[in-house]
Amino acid sequence: xxxxxxxxxxxxxxxxxxxxxxxxxxxxxxxxxxxxxxxxxxxxxxxxxxxxxxxxxxxxxxxxxxxxxxxxxxxxxxxxxxxxxxxxxxxxxxxxxxxxxxxxxxxxxxxxxxxxxxxxxxxxxxxxxxxxxxxxxxxxxxxxxxxxxxxxxxxxxxxxxxxxxxxxxxxxxxxxxxxxxxxxxxxxxxxxxxxxxxxxxxxxxxxxxxxxxxxxxxxxxxxxxxxxxxxxxxxxxxxxxxxxxxxxxxxxxxxxxxxxxxxxxxxxxxxxxxxxxxxxxxxxxxxxxxxxxxxxxxxxxxxxxxxxxxxxxxxxxxxxxxxxxxxxxxxxxxxxxxxxxxxxxxxxxxxxxxxxxxxxxxxxxxxxxxxxxxxxxxxxxxxxxxxxxxxxxxxxxxxxxxxxxxxxxxxxxxxxxxxxxxxxxxxxxxxxxxx
Amino acid sequence: xxxxxxxxxxxxxxxxxxxxxxxxxxxxxxxxxxxxxxxxxxxxxxxxxxxxxxxxxxxxxxxxxxxxxxxxxxxxxxxxxxxxxxxxxxxxxxxxxxxxxxxxxxxxxxxxxxxxxxxxxxxxxxxxxxxxxxxxxxxxxxxxxxxxxxxxxxxxxxxxxxxxxxxxxxxxxxxxxxxxxxxxxxxxxxxxxxxxxxxxxxxxxxxxxxxxxxxxxxxxxxxxxxxxxxxxxxxxxxxxxxxxxxxxxxxxxxxxxxxxxxxxxxxxxxxxxxxxxxxxxxxxxxxxxxxxxxxxxxxxxxxxxxxxxxxxxxxxxxxxxxxxxxxxxxxxxxxxxxxxxxxxxxxxxxxxxxxxxxxxxxxxxxxxxxxxxxxxxxxxxxxxxxxxxxxxxxxxxxxxxxxxxxxxxxxxxxxxxxxxxxxxxxxxxxxxxxx
Numbered sequence: 056x057x058x059x060x061x062x063x064x065x066x067x068x069x070x071x072x073x074x075x076x077x078x079x080x081x082x083x084x085x086x087x088x089x090x091x092x093x094x095x096x097x098x099x100x101x102x103x104x105x106x107x108x109x110x111x112x113x114x115x116x117x118x119x120x121x122x123x124x125x126x127x128x129x130x131x132x133x134x135x136x137x138x139x140x141x142x143x144x145x146x147x148x149x150x151x152x153x154x155x156x157x158x159x160x161x162x163x164x165x166x167x168x169x170x171x172x173x174x175x176x177x178x179x180x181x182x183x184x185x186x187x188x189x190x191x192x193x194x195x196x197x198x199x200x201x202x203x204x205x206x207x208x209x210x211x212x213x214x215x216x217x218x219x220x221x222x223x224x225x226x227x228x229x230x231x232x233x234x235x236x237x238x239x240x241x242x243x244x245x246x247x248x249x250x251x252x253x254x255x256x257x258x259x260x261x262x263x264x265x266x267x268x269x270x271x272x273x274x275x276x277x278x279x280x281x282x283x284x285x286x287x288x289x290x291x292x293x294x295x296x297x298x299x300x301x302x303x304x305x306x307x308x309x310x311x312x313x314x315x316x317x318x319x320x321x322x323x324x325x326x327x328x329x330x331x332x333x334x335x336x337x338x339x340x341x342x343x344x345x346x347x348x349x350x351x352x353x354x355x356x357x358x359x360x361x362x363x364x365x366x367x368x369x370x371x372x373x374x375x376x377x378x379x380x381x382x383x384x385x386x387x388x389x390x391x392x393x394x395x396x397x398x399x400x401x402x403x404x405x406x407x408x409x410x411x412x413x414x415x416x417x418x419x420x421x422x423x424x425x426x427x428x429x430x431x432x433x434x435x436x437x438x439x440x441x442x443x444x445x446x447x448x449x450x451x452x453x454x455x456x457x458x459x460x461x462x463x464x465x466x467x468x469x470x471x472x473x474x475x476x477x478x479x480x481x482x483x484x485x486x487x488x489x490x
Numbered sequence: 491x492x493x494x495x496x497x498x499x500x501x502x503x504x505x506x507x508x509x510x511x512x513x514x515x516x517x518x519x520x521x522x523x524x525x526x527x528x529x530x531x532x533x534x535x536x537x538x539x540x541x542x543x544x545x546x547x548x549x550x551x552x553x554x555x556x557x558x559x560x561x562x563x564x565x566x567x568x569x570x571x572x573x574x575x576x577x578x579x580x581x582x583x584x585x586x587x588x589x590x591x592x593x594x595x596x597x598x599x600x601x602x603x604x605x606x607x608x609x610x611x612x613x614x615x616x617x618x619x620x621x622x623x624x625x626x627x628x629x630x631x632x633x634x635x636x637x638x639x640x641x642x643x644x645x646x647x648x649x650x651x652x653x654x655x656x657x658x659x660x661x662x663x664x665x666x667x668x669x670x671x672x673x674x675x676x677x678x679x680x681x682x683x684x685x686x687x688x689x690x691x692x693x694x695x696x697x698x699x700x701x702x703x704x705x706x707x708x709x710x711x712x713x714x715x716x717x718x719x720x721x722x723x724x725x726x727x728x729x730x731x732x733x734x735x736x737x738x739x740x741x742x743x744x745x746x747x748x749x750x751x752x753x754x755x756x757x758x759x760x761x762x763x764x765x766x767x768x769x770x771x772x773x774x775x776x777x778x779x780x781x782x783x784x785x786x787x788x789x790x791x792x793x794x795x796x797x798x799x800x801x802x803x804x805x806x807x808x809x810x811x812x813x814x815x816x817x818x819x820x821x822x823x824x825x826x827x828x829x830x831x832x833x834x835x836x837x838x839x840x841x842x843x844x845x846x847x848x849x850x851x852x853x854x855x856x857x858x859x860x861x862x863x864x865x866x867x868x869x870x871x872x873x874x875x876x877x878x879x880x881x882x883x884x885x886x887x888x889x890x891x892x893x894x895x896x897x898x899x900x901x902x903x904x905x906x907x908x909x910x911x912x913x914x915x916x917x918x919x920x921x922x923x924x925x
Contacts, residue, residue, distance in 0.1 A: 076779050080637045086704065086827040087636055087819065183634070189780035191634020199618075199626020201522055202515045202800035269521065327786065330765040335782075344511050344797040345624035345787060347770075351762065352783040362779035365637035379812035384522065392521040 059372040062121035065134035066099040072357030122150040157184035163258040181367025189359025190352035197387040203342030205267035208306040214334035214354040215250035252281030253317040260304035269388035278401035280318035299329040321485040402461035407485040431466040433458040448477035494807040497556035500569035501534040507792030557585040592619035598693040616802025624794025625787035632822040638777030640702035649769035649789040650685035651737040687716030688752040695739035704823035713836035715753035734764040756920040837896035842920040866901040868893040883912035
């Protein structure tokens with residue numbers, strides 16, 4: 056049986072998960088592929104030895120030992136971050152190795168250099184695990200939905216953020232409390248910025264946009280807003296309107312321009328994305344032929360991510376075996392078919408909005424507020440006024456029809472400048488019902 | 491650019507959908523695959539001409555014209571049913587053509603003959619569209635989840651049945667009423683037996699079982715119960731217990747034996763499968779590495795199904811182009827690795843149960859009933875007694891802990907023989923919470 060030898064850079068959580076997957080599934084992979092796929096070398100600077108069950112795997116501190124090993128066919132990068140991950144990937148490619156990574160920051164920001172280098176050397180780049188953890192979303196998009204123009208992408212793509220939102224929703228708890236508990240339990244990192252501020256989600260959205268529409272995208276073009284300023288009261292009002300709040304990545308394909316944004320979104324309760332709870336991820340595509348497709352699963356974790364990395368390895372191994380390297384283009388479209396497209400600035404986009412205005416409970420406030428909204432062409436769908444107190448401010452909650460972001464910004468600036476308005480108005484975008 | 495020529499047998503709903511997909515997506519497929527994939531010939535006995543936009547496609551009444559055409563690379567069978575579909579598939583294979591089908595009855599019942607013939611001739615068999623319509627479930631299972639032992643399969647795989655159940659749930663309407671309306675609206679066929687009695691779902695489950703576990707399965711080994719006897723009152727009681735009723739395909743992998751069954755199932759409301767509404771399908775896999783994965787989309791329809799058939803065509807076209815035919819085994823495992831396994835008889839399986847006993851409202855009935863259940867080792871989780879009337883029978887609704895089917899059958903036979911019991915007890919299986 057032909058052997059395919061794998062080198063691994065980074066024996067952390069995901070790296071050790073991959074090693075475990077390859078060991079546990081070795082026989083199964085033989086029965087499915089007719090290939091013996093073996094991890095032979097690991098490069099890691101933080102450990103001094105591998106667990107005993109990896110006795111036949113060589114440990115080195117120097118990734119160069121992998122590049123220079125003529126027996127290694129595929130090198131897997133699982134250290135994360137931009138450098139030295141990028142340099143390692145490029146060196147591996149330069150050495151003629153196929154490469155696999157789970158590194159969404161790297162692929163979304165430096166992918167072009169990596170894909171170009173790989174194309175020049177005629178090697179493959181696998182990155183299934185960079186989006187949606189164990190969910191086979193990259194393969195589904197490149198192959199399963201190949202005969203579709205992708206019209207939209209919507210996703211819950213960060214498990215930490217969704218875990219926090221789910222607990223805030225279920226328990227009515229405040230963001231900081233849930234975050235603290237999540238950190239103590241290991242569900243959130245010590246520095247959770249990437250997860251809670253939507254940056255990780257934007258990395259993943261950028262990758263899906265490139266592949267869905269066959270275009271280059273720069274991370275700066277994606278409008279990003281996180282969940283750290285959400286308050287339980289907004290989750291409560293969302294429920295009264297029939298919505299759940301989710302951190303969504305949203306992109307729509309308008310042919311001549313593309314929407315690309317990440318923000319807390321009120322999702323209609325009967326939409327499947329509203330039912331995605333805890334640390335799970337879900338990615339929803341609309342294709343012009345297939346209509347709606349949703350893929351759901353563990354968006355992170357050592358074994359689920361290991362499963363996705365292993366799938367890439369098997370895919371490449373099969374191509375090595377059958378002499379069909381680059382059978383499917385890395386980014387779904389052939390390199391010379393990838394074009395530039397305009398990303399619509401956030402200010403130009405339309406959607407329905409939720410506003411929570413905090414105002415003194417005086418007669419005429421609603422009339423003033425609705426007058427300002429009307430002046431900017433923003434029409435009100437419904438209003439909730441609650442918590443009437445003897446003194447002190449009360450929330451005025453408004454759900455609007457579709458309005459343009461720029462008009463909303465101007466109207467809210469004017470509303471927040473009113474003397475009766477006690478604090479900055481909270482604005483949350485609403486997913487349209489037909490989506 | 492290399493041309494790949496496709497012949498199509500059957501220009502009905504799905505066939506014309508495929509023709510439309512290939513025409514609409516031709517440029518896109520070129521940009522993604524570097525191949526010109528063209529439908530060149532259609533065989534159909536029911537039409538006299540093709541729509542004008544297929545002017546360069548030849549229409550014939552005789553499928554043999556496709557087999558004997560040396561230019562055709564791939565033949566697609568979309569007539570459905572066992573014969574003449576099977577003969578056409580075998581003749582196409584014998585002529586050295588790759589074949590693609592959406593025919594779940596054929597693949598689940600006669601697949602072995604087709605896969606054997608294809609292996610002998612060294613051609614491929616594509617059947618993505620046979621399960622889950624447009625959802626790329628076959629590819630996900632064969633490739634995306636390749637590094638997993640599949641532990642369980644659960645699915646809502648018949649859109650008609652799920653549409654009827656959703657409307658019964660939302661409207662409290664009776665099965666016959668909803669079916670009649672669904673037939674008038676074209677959502678259900680004139681003869682809906684396959685859809686509502688679970689047979690179509692069983693066909694799809696058989697295909698997924700073969701591929702998930704690498705085994706042969708006969709349709710007779712699958713225990714099948716449909717939805718035609720469900721009553722609105724049971725849907726109502728399910729809701730009170732926190733469940734929705736879905737027609738589920740369920741299989742579990744116990745290594746030495748396999749569960750395989752299709753029946754109405756009470757699904758906990760917080761399970762994602764409980765949120766799959768209308769004509770949508772969803773397939774849920776649990777893998778030992780990836781944990782839970784769910785794939786959702788349109789389980790039928792001309793364009794979604796056409797999308798899946800087209801994906802198979804592109805896959806085969808890429809293999810033709812790169813000389814990598816049979817790069818991935820048809821059934822996920824290599825033919826010589828497919829083994830026989832025992833299917834557990836339904837009577838031996840355990841699950842929690844819902845019973846609705848219809849009894850005269852006399853003192854001591856519940857005591858008698860619970861005594862019988864206890865005698866057979868069936869323990870009660872909760873009871874609802876409602877609708878107390880002056881005279882006439884009332885429902886006694888019981889939810890049990892896990893019990894064995896054979897014990898349940900004996901207990902219910904004894905209960906139904908009681909003089910106070912007015913009609914046959916309704917029994918619905920409950921999906922366990924941890925699943």
